[in-house]
Amino acid sequence: MALFVQKYGGTSVGSAERIKNVARRVAKYYAAGHELIVVVSAMSGETNRLIALAKEIQANPDPRELDVMVSTGEQVTIALLAMALKEINIKAKSYTGSQVRILTDSAHTKARILKIDEERIRADLKAGNVVVVAGFQGIDEANNITTLGRGGSDTTGVALAAALKADECQIYTDVDGIYTTDPRIVPEARRLKTITFEEMLEMASLGSKVLQIRSVEFAGKYKVKLRVLSSFEEEGEGTLITFEEDKNNMEQAVISGIAFNRDEAKITILGVPDHPGIAYQILGPVADANIDVDMIIQNVGHDGTTDFSFTVNRGEFANTMNILKNKILPHIGARDIIGGDKIAKVSVVGVGMRSHAGIASKMFRVLAEEGINIQMITTSEIKISVVVDEKYMELAVRVLHKAFDLDQEL
Amino acid sequence: MALFVQKYGGTSVGSAERIKNVARRVAKYYAAGHELIVVVSAMSGETNRLIALAKEIQANPDPRELDVMVSTGEQVTIALLAMALKEINIKAKSYTGSQVRILTDSAHTKARILKIDEERIRADLKAGNVVVVAGFQGIDEANNITTLGRGGSDTTGVALAAALKADECQIYTDVDGIYTTDPRIVPEARRLKTITFEEMLEMASLGSKVLQIRSVEFAGKYKVKLRVLSSFEEEGEGTLITFEEDKNNMEQAVISGIAFNRDEAKITILGVPDHPGIAYQILGPVADANIDVDMIIQNVGHDGTTDFSFTVNRGEFANTMNILKNKILPHIGARDIIGGDKIAKVSVVGVGMRSHAGIASKMFRVLAEEGINIQMITTSEIKISVVVDEKYMELAVRVLHKAFDLDQEL
Numbered sequence: 174m175a176l177f178v179q180k181y182g183g184t185s186v187g188s189a190e191r192i193k194n195v196a197r198r199v200a201k202y203y204a205a206g207h208e209l210i211v212v213v214s215a216m217s218g219e220t221n222r223l224i225a226l227a228k229e230i231q232a233n234p235d236p237r238e239l240d241v242m243v244s245t246g247e248q249v250t251i252a253l254l255a256m257a258l259k260e261i262n263i264k265a266k267s268y269t270g271s272q273v274r275i276l277t278d279s280a281h282t283k284a285r286i287l288k289i290d291e292e293r294i295r296a297d298l299k300a301g302n303v304v305v306v307a308g309f310q311g312i313d314e315a316n317n318i319t320t321l322g323r324g325g326s327d328t329t330g331v332a333l334a335a336a337l338k339a340d341e342c343q344i345y346t347d348v349d350g351i352y353t354t355d356p357r358i359v360p361e362a363r364r365l366k367t368i369t370f371e372e373m374l375e376m377a378s379l380g381s382k383v384l385q386i387r388s389v390e391f392a393g394k395y396k397v398k399l400r401v402l403s404s405f406e407e408e409g410e411g412t413l414i415t416f417e418e419d420k421n422n423m424e425q426a427v428i429s430g431i432a433f434n435r436d437e438a439k440i441t442i443l444g445v446p447d448h449p450g451i452a453y454q455i456l457g458p459v460a461d462a463n464i465d466v467d468m469i470i471q472n473v474g475h476d477g478t479t480d481f482s483f484t485v486n487r488g489e490f491a492n493t494m495n496i497l498k499n500k501i502l503p504h505i506g507a508r509d510i511i512g513g514d515k516i517a518k519v520s521v522v523g524v525g526m527r528s529h530a531g532i533a534s535k536m537f538r539v540l541a542e543e544g545i546n547i548q549m550i551t552t553s554e555i556k557i558s559v560v561v562d563e564k565y566m567e568l569a570v571r572v573l574h575k576a577f578d579l580d581q582e583l
Numbered sequence: 584m585a586l587f588v589q590k591y592g593g594t595s596v597g598s599a600e601r602i603k604n605v606a607r608r609v610a611k612y613y614a615a616g617h618e619l620i621v622v623v624s625a626m627s628g629e630t631n632r633l634i635a636l637a638k639e640i641q642a643n644p645d646p647r648e649l650d651v652m653v654s655t656g657e658q659v660t661i662a663l664l665a666m667a668l669k670e671i672n673i674k675a676k677s678y679t680g681s682q683v684r685i686l687t688d689s690a691h692t693k694a695r696i697l698k699i700d701e702e703r704i705r706a707d708l709k710a711g712n713v714v715v716v717a718g719f720q721g722i723d724e725a726n727n728i729t730t731l732g733r734g735g736s737d738t739t740g741v742a743l744a745a746a747l748k749a750d751e752c753q754i755y756t757d758v759d760g761i762y763t764t765d766p767r768i769v770p771e772a773r774r775l776k777t778i779t780f781e782e783m784l785e786m787a788s789l790g791s792k793v794l795q796i797r798s799v800e801f802a803g804k805y806k807v808k809l810r811v812l813s814s815f816e817e818e819g820e821g822t823l824i825t826f827e828e829d830k831n832n833m834e835q836a837v838i839s840g841i842a843f844n845r846d847e848a849k850i851t852i853l854g855v856p857d858h859p860g861i862a863y864q865i866l867g868p869v870a871d872a873n874i875d876v877d878m879i880i881q882n883v884g885h886d887g888t889t890d891f892s893f894t895v896n897r898g899e900f901a902n903t904m905n906i907l908k909n910k911i912l913p914h915i916g917a918r919d920i921i922g923g924d925k926i927a928k929v930s931v932v933g934v935g936m937r938s939h940a941g942i943a944s945k946m947f948r949v950l951a952e953e954g955i956n957i958q959m960i961t962t963s964e965i966k967i968s969v970v971v972d973e974k975y976m977e978l979a980v981r982v983l984h985k986a987f988d989l990d991q992e993l
Contacts, residue, residue, distance in 0.1 A: 189639035223659065229599035230666040238669070241677050242662035245655035249633065252652035256640040259648070267651050271681065272726055316682055 175340040176208040176298070180308065180330035183217035184347045185404035186250050195345075195404065196257035199303055203263055208298045210337065212308045212330040213254055215246025236281035240310075240320045244270070247307035247326070255305045265303040268294070270310035270318070275329065277311035277319045283463065284311055284319035285387075286328065289336040306333060327388035335395035342392065342399050343411075344384060349403035350412035351376065351383055353579035354431040358567050361580035365429060367415045372429045373399075375522040375556045389414070427525035427532065428577040431570050432556075435517040435563055437467060438490035439549065441482040442497065444508025447474035451505065455481055458500045464489045468518070468551045468558065478508070482549060484560070490514045516548065517566035520558040521573055533557050539576045545569055585750040586618040586708070590718065590740035593627035594757045595814035596660050605755075605814065606667035609713055613673055618708045620747065622718045622740040623664055625656025646691035650720075650730045654680070657717035657736070665715045675713040678704070680720035680728075685739065687721035687729045693873065694721055694729035695797075696738065699746040716743060737798035745805035752802065752809050753821075754794060759813035760822035761786065761793055763989035764841040768977050771990035775839060777825045782839045783809075785932040785966040799824070837935035837942065838987040841980050842966075845927040845973055847877060848900035849959065851892040852907065854918025857884035861915065865891060868910045874899045878928070878961045878968065888918070892959060894970070900924045926958065927976035930968040931983060943967050949986045955979055 179199065186192050195211075202209055223243050227234035234242075251267035258265035273294065277284035294304050308326025311319045321328050327344055334342035349364060351373065356362040368376070370393040374386060383401055392399040392414065402411035445451055456466060470482045485493050490512065497510050526532045536557055540547060545568065549560035561569055574580065589609065596602050605621075612619055633653050637644035644652075661677035668675035683704065687694035704714050718736025721729045731738050737754055744752035759774060761783065766772040778786070780803040784796060793811055802809040802824065812821035855861055866876060878894045895903050900922065907920050936942045946967055950957060955978065959970035971979055984990065 189636065192640060226599065226659070227663065227666060230602060230663050231670050235666050235669050238662040238665045238677055241665075241679070242659050245658045248655045248658075249636070249652050252648040253637065253640050255648045255651075256637060256645050259645050260641045267648055269651070269728075272728075318679075318682075 174206045178210045178330050178334040178339045178342045180212040181345045181404055183214040185345050186213050187217040192253050192257050200261055200263055210304045210333055212306050212326055213250040214308050214326040216250055219246040240281045240318050243320055244310040244318050247309055251305045251307045258303055263303055264301050266297050267305045269307045271312040275311035277313055279313040282320055283322040286332045289332055291336045327385040331388045331391040331397050334397045342397050344401050345404035349406055349409050350401050354570055354574050358570050359574045365412050367413050368429055369524050370414055371555055372522050372524055373414050376430055376432045427529045428521050428523035430522050431573050432520045432522055433566055433570050436487050437484040437518055438487045438514035439484045439516050440512040441480055442507045442510050443480050444478045445481045446506055447477055447479040454505055455501055458496055462496055464493055470549055487514050515563045516560050517563045518558050518560050519569045520556050522556040524555050539572050543572055584616045588620045588740050588744040588749045588752045590622040591755045591814055593624040595755050596623050597627040602663050602667050610671055610673055620714045620743055622716050622736055623660040624718050624736040626660055629656040650691045650728050653730055654720040654728050657719055661715045661717045668713055673713055674711050676707050677715045679717045681722040685721035687723055689723040692730055693732040696742045699742055701746045737795040741798045741801040741807050744807045752807050754811050755814035759816055759819050760811050764980055764984050768980050769984045775822050777823050778839055779934050780824055781965055782932050782934055783824050786840055786842045837939045838931050838933035840932050841983050842930045842932055843976055843980050846897050847894040847928055848897045848924035849894045849926050850922040851890055852917045852920050853890050854888045855891045856916055857887055857889040864915055865911055868906055872906055874903055880959055897924050925973045926970050927973045928968050928970050929979045930966050932966040934965050949982050953982055
């Protein structure tokens with residue numbers, strides 16, 4: 174007998190029929206004697222419907238009130254799934270984030286989980302209940318409803334798995350695992366049987382939208398076994414996310430996948446005085462506005478100045494430019510600020526690249542051969558990312574996928 | 584400076600535009616220096632949409648889970664109204680029933696309020712906030728979400744007014760007050776400037792759907808000044824619900840209104856052994872099933888048996904018949920059970936009838952003159968109700984309205 178946390182996304186619970194399917198799948202595990210905590214998202218489309226409604230009232234909806242509103246999406250789904258389970262004679266009980274209680278900080282619309290009370294869930298499991306929990310939401314110290322931000326249901330699943338020491342956290346989604354890249358762009362893309370946490374982290378943050386990055390960090394930190402599975406297929410083992418030590422024994426690929434992201438915008442501040450503290454002066458106000466920064470690039474300066482570049486989510490581009498122009502530029506004596514949102518980021522990811530020289534040069538050569546100009550480069554231990562003109566994104570992904578033999582079964 | 588509780592129903596908050604209108608009305612009171620607690624229902628149609636969704640999963644949705652689901656309706660509205668207020672620069676804060684906390688018993692879908700924590704609301708009011716509260720919902724001791732049943736938002740409003748000792752509880756609705764009867768049936772129907780609590784109670788329970796009966800009981804018990812107003816008209820004083828002593832000085836009508844209800848069904852148990860405890864034996868199991876009984880009639884028996892009749896909500900007719908046939912009939916030795924749901928109840932209501940003889944005979948004469956057969960009769964201090972064939976309902980209401988001069992201004 175094992176304890177599983179299963180998480181079903183919006184598409185998997187997108188209609189009454191699909192919710193009944195989820196109930197049947199849960200019932201199979203239940204019949205096999207397992208304990209089950211099921212985390213669900215809002216029905217697909219619901220969150221967007223609610224946000225659109227809020228925007229009819231306020232162009233920039235108040236974050237506290239937006240959380241009150243948007244959190245109703247999952248609240249509807251937990252009730253429906255609990256009903257569907259009861260309908261097939263399985264004891265079930267639904268919990269909102271507040272009822273669990275999933276304590277978060279007070280950063281509305283992007284809160285972080287601080288603590289989960291597990292006693293009540295444990296008692297319900299012991300009493301033979303399937304426990305159905307609303308993903309994506311929590312409550313702060315002052316009892317205000319919070320949400321974890323888009324994709325936060327994965328984080329809820331992993332956090333519950335960690336708090337209750339579950340044997341596995343299964344993320345059911347509309348794909349049957351993690352692929353070497355998006356099969357819509359490269360039809361030869363292959364499902365990976367395993368992927369390391371580190372690779373997954375790089376893949377997720379770079380735009381492979383299967384799992385939310387924070388949930389992967391969480392899983393890594395608390396050593397939660399995480400598996401991505403299809404909610405539409407009866408069989409299939411999906412992709413298991415492993416620690417690196419396991420991985421090295423199983424697959425020896427240098428590169429595991431090609432990730433990409435067209436949701437970013439780049440900003441460059443030209444002629445920044447090159448003295449200590451300048452990076453903080455620039456990014457401090459951006460961070461204070463809760464804008465996430467992805468790539469950050471600063472090259473060596475000359476003539477006492479340097480150019481400072483970074484990328485943000487495309488939706489935050491205008492906002493970030495405003496902050497920079499009004500709050501930062503006047504104080505730091507930089508020459509100018511330029512930016513653009515017609516960019517895409519393409520990355521090669523793989524733990525194997527640590528021990529293999531020449532990945533970067535191969536990547537740059539392959540892109541050059543296709544006439545694709547590289548606008549920015551960053552590297553980490555296990556990935557190399559480049560920013561290119563948005564229009565070359567698909568081409569770049571395809572040629573890199575082929576160049577690194579990702580279409581070949583090992 | 585006064586403290587007002589204002590309650591807006593589903594129609595009043597049925598769209599973004601209407602919610603903005605509510606915000607503007609609240610703003611007027613706020614600008615005049617008043618403190619405001621605003622209770623809102625779900626947007627019109629939303630509760631039915633949610634119930635229909637639940638029924639796609641379970642024909643008889645689990646009550647605990649149904650409450651989890653249905654309570655999201657008001658949760659969306661409180662957020663939208665708080666946003667609309669902030670948009671016009673009024674400090675506002677939304678509360679779900681759980682956040683307030685409105686403690687109820689555990690009777691899901693028809694819970695009763697036990698206690699309201701008012702400290703947090705009071706602090707928010709003191710800090711200059713308009714406090715927006717979700718109607719219709721609460722939470723039980725074990726932190727399960729409960730709902731008060733249809734129309735429960737009125738009860739929430741009155742309960743908050745009582746707990747916070749508000750100066751007036753204003754119920755905004757789609758009518759501009761309480762009428763002598765439904766103007767759709769009798770165009771000459773007149774708005775009452777005042778009505779007593781007792782009359783209102785009889786009117787509400789008999790089908791004048793302006794106010795939910797429990798809210799009127801509550802208001803009477805805690806001496807909350809209750810006013811019904813239109814949310815669509817800028818001016819208008821609506822109808823004030825008063826205690827009888829006030830009323831006698833203001834309006835001297837014998838009859839205040841004609842109420843009616845076609846949502847009932849009648850059930851008669853024939854040949855019931857006429858001995859003590861029989862009424863309890865019949866109605867005990869019905870009450871245990873949480874079925875509300877309205878009229879109860881038992882006439883003197885003969886040959887040691889009697890006939891026992893009562894009415895229930897039409898939606899509970901089949902259920903009640905089942906209970907009677909399976910649980911009751913076998914034990915009490917009655918002859919048979921008959922029933923019908925093609926009935927309507929028509930009532931004349933007025934505190935004045937206490938001191939005026941002849942109201943009943945006049946009512947029966949007027950109906951007889953139209954050839955309307957009376958199937959059942961019950962009376963109370965301030966009302967006389969008859970059950971007639973459903974098809975005569977409108978006719979009965981019209982002739983009674985005229986016979987008691989309700990179309991005449993006093």
